[in-house]
Amino acid sequence: MSVLNAIPFMKPIHIRSPRQQRRHTLPASEFRCLSPEDAVSVFEIEREAFISVSGECPLHLDEVRHFLTLCPELSLGWFEEGRLVAFIIGSLWDQDKLSQDALTLHKPHGSSVHIHVLAVHRTFRQQGKGSILLWRYLQYLRCLPFARRAVLMCEDFLVPFYSKCGFKAVGPCDITVGPLTFIEMQCPVRGHAFMRRNSGC
Numbered sequence: 001m002s003v004l005n006a007i008p009f010m011k012p013i014h015i016r017s018p019r020q021q022r023r024h025t026l027p028a029s030e031f032r033c034l035s036p037e038d039a040v041s042v043f044e045i046e047r048e049a050f051i052s053v054s055g056e057c058p059l060h061l062d063e064v065r066h067f068l069t070l071c072p073e074l075s076l077g078w079f080e081e082g083r084l085v086a087f088i089i090g091s092l093w094d095q096d097k098l099s100q101d102a103l104t105l106h107k108p109h110g111s112s113v114h115i116h117v118l119a120v121h122r123t124f125r126q127q128g129k130g131s132i133l134l135w136r137y138l139q140y141l142r143c144l145p146f147a148r149r150a151v152l153m154c155e156d157f158l159v160p161f162y163s164k165c166g167f168k169a170v171g172p173c174d175i176t177v178g179p180l181t182f183i184e185m186q187c188p189v190r191g192h193a194f195m196r197r198n199s200g201c
């Protein structure tokens with residue numbers, strides 16, 4: 001059994017009306033880890049979300065496939081009627097702060113989960129899906145024995161969003177992408193014994 005399936009709050013949400021009781025009906029809402037087969041859908045959402053704002057994608061298509069092959073368990077997708085509407089892709093990192101290598105490397109023995117990208121399909125924005133997905137992702141990380149903290153880098157205008165989700169700014173990030181600079185943020189995911197006892201972890 002996968003870790004994802006063992007965690008009650010990460011199991012698919014099935015919301016069906018009486019007309020949807022047929023067999024083989026896709027669940028109205030489902031959360032699951034992504035696979036390399038999801039890479040194209042992921043990249044299409046990411047490209048539309050980021051190119052229009054910053055002109056840069058956090059991950060290119062080959063990098064999306066790279067991380068979904070190496071560490072699919074550190075990704076999470078939200079599907080509506082079988083369609084990907086939002087996602088997170090992460091990997092492990094083994095240093096106190098992010099460096100340029102963190103953009104492309106997965107460190108299997110690391111204890112920091114580097115969140116590379118969180119994106120929501122344009123049709124489903126302004127509905128709170130980003131914060132809901134991030135909350136579920138952090139709960140999932142709290143059930144992984146090797147995860148000690150989540151870390152990410154973001155532009156200044158996104159700091160309030162991540163702060164509301166439990167992240168704290170630790171200062172300017174050492175990574176730059178062209179003219180873009182970032183703030184590094186961290187959120188502890190260790191030491192939640194009560195949560196583990198009551199979540200099936």
